[in-house]
Amino acid sequence: MCPEKIMPDVTPSTIASVPTPRRGFFITLEGGEGAGKSTQSHRLAQRLRTFGLHVQETREPGGSPRAEALRKVLLSGQVASLGPAAEALLFSAARIDHLDQTIRPALAGGVTVICDRFADSTRAYQGTLGNVDTRLIRAMERVAVGTTTPDLTLILDLPAETGLARAARRRTGAIDRFEAEDLSFHRALRNSFLDIAAAEPRRCRVIDGDQPQDDVAEAIWHAVEDRLLAVEHRYALPPAHTA
Numbered sequence: 001m002c003p004e005k006i007m008p009d010v011t012p013s014t015i016a017s018v019p020t021p022r023r024g025f026f027i028t029l030e031g032g033e034g035a036g037k038s039t040q041s042h043r044l045a046q047r048l049r050t051f052g053l054h055v056q057e058t059r060e061p062g063g064s065p066r067a068e069a070l071r072k073v074l075l076s077g078q079v080a081s082l083g084p085a086a087e088a089l090l091f092s093a094a095r096i097d098h099l100d101q102t103i104r105p106a107l108a109g110g111v112t113v114i115c116d117r118f119a120d121s122t123r124a125y126q127g128t129l130g131n132v133d134t135r136l137i138r139a140m141e142r143v144a145v146g147t148t149t150p151d152l153t154l155i156l157d158l159p160a161e162t163g164l165a166r167a168a169r170r171r172t173g174a175i176d177r178f179e180a181e182d183l184s185f186h187r188a189l190r191n192s193f194l195d196i197a198a199a200e201p202r203r204c205r206v207i208d209g210d211q212p213q214d215d216v217a218e219a220i221w222h223a224v225e226d227r228l229l230a231v232e233h234r235y236a237l238p239p240a241h242t243a
């Protein structure tokens, strides 16, 4: 008696009919200090996992061993004395490694990536606040990010005072490089993120971060549902996947 056939015959035509795995979704969270990015990244990841999606949570600066080493230097403030252009270069160096080692492999494997801060933070902190020439910021972004742009960026918006007060309540160790800046810096930062959102409304959604955590999570969920449905259409999944 023949053993039970557990694998179909593999022929060139069956290989050709296997749909190419869809790239995972790439979601970033941005906003000022204490806006709730880390809290909400985690909540969103948990919720997406309940739908069977594979989700990788990551963060910037950092997200790969070499980039985490650069994070320590960047947030310690040691690089600040070199000026915002040098800071932007180091953030970009960390981003190159993070994308190569963590983000792109995950997306290519169909994993949804949720990243706590990404390239918009460099635009806002070093570009707008640090007065680094926009052309330089954009050039670095082209080199580091290339075509791996987020499908959705959630910009958590709230008054600078509220975010700083939350960050201060949460703090256990030393104040970091950017928390140490004054209130006018953090107000300008808020405006910079809102400007980014206004300039790229397809990619960015502004979420009111000044409400209870559950309400923020719900607003984020609506934005994710909307955007990911639109992205699914863009990928035009083959019938075998949409059935």
Ligand SMILES: Nc1ncnc2c1ncn2[C@@H]1O[C@H](COP(=O)(O)OP(=O)(O)OP(=O)(O)O)[C@@H](O)[C@H]1O
Residues within 6 Å of the ligand: 031, 032, 033, 034, 035, 036, 037, 038, 039, 040, 166, 167, 169, 170, 209, 210, 211, 212, 213, 214, 216
């Ligand atoms: N909607 C909310 N209302 C009140 N407190 C909140 C809310 N969301 C988060 N928090 C609290 O505020 C603090 C900062 O939140 P979180 O660490 O998520 O912010 P963050 O944007 O990641 O900050 P940072 O920029 O410093 O990394 C935490 O103690 C968190 O529990």
Ligand SMILES: [Mg+2]
Residues within 6 Å of the ligand: 037, 038, 039, 116
């Ligand atoms: Mg955080």
